Amino acid sequence: MFHAIFLVLSRLYDLIVECRRVLKWTYAYGFYLAEHEHAKKQFFEYLQGEAESGLERLHQCAEKELQVFLNGDGPSKDFNDFRTKLAGLTSVTRNYFENLVRELENGLCDVDSNGAASSKATGSKNAAGSSKGRGGRGKGTVRASMSSRITDDNHWSCEQCTYANVRSATACQMCNQPRR
Template identity: 70%
Template sequence: MQNVHLEKLSDKQCQPESQLKFITEAWLQIVECRRVLKWTYAYGYYLPAHEHAKRQLFEYLQGEAESGLERLHQCAEKELYSYLNVDGPSKDFNEFRMKLAGLTSVTRNYFENLVRALENGLSDVDARGGTSRTGGSRGLGAGSSKNSRNKGTAPPAARSRNIDDSGHWSCEYCTFANVRSATVCQMCQQRR
């Protein structure tokens, strides 16, 4: 793309190559997003089967990421080639520049939020299967999941005693965040 098509596009659209940096940025974003998307499949494979709400949120986020990336890829590839195969400068090339730069930015932001949400163990979903108050696209990934990192590495009795910064302990069976004083899970009635 950089070595062949940008030079050709520069000639066809009468634009210096330095003004076509937005195309290179779009392609670099596509490569990075494909790399992230590849690893989301591994993340989804290891999501516990009993965490239905997290699985649903994960599948939704992954699907949105795929469709957003496809829109960007479509614009960067197919729409770009229409400007490569013209005889002279196109009147609407600046509109294409704005569209591609906008799609690149939106896709970058979405994937950054997706990665943040996965790093936080999809903490926007509370243990009862709903979304937390900080949910939504701006809050995606906000919150802490210290206990989710310990799950599976400590013996069950130790996992249920893990107390997070807010003074709650997570049930080893349903992962509900119970108040410190509770001796029985308020969700599934399992003993601490």
């Protein structure tokens, strides 16, 4: 059991480090975006912001909430809930970063001249693909079997655009995808 937990945490922190590296380079990318391309800049900032907030939620869960179990006296009934939450946050964060990297690799070409992001940019069909990471290694994805995942007690994540919606919303506030 300890070995399995260690392996999961090791992979989790590898993902966190990789996402932080990607995020570091997005700041440089954003700096050099042309000032006159307002739609691209807005879309980029949205993707970057969602990726950053998803990473912060994941890192917070891994750092703070894990301590309860590491400092505990023995097995906890709540550990399975924690593990499920951590898996969901990991999946959502990976989706955010894969969407961000894919759009940057394509030069944000999914933003049309009217300033709207096409459905191809945030579609769930593309979210299941893999992006090439450092050294040409493909990053695997964890695909949700539902159109929405609960990301924490107060939010659910849209599978189509990965936006973190309030739990009471029946459709995604970003792309209007119905919650299933």
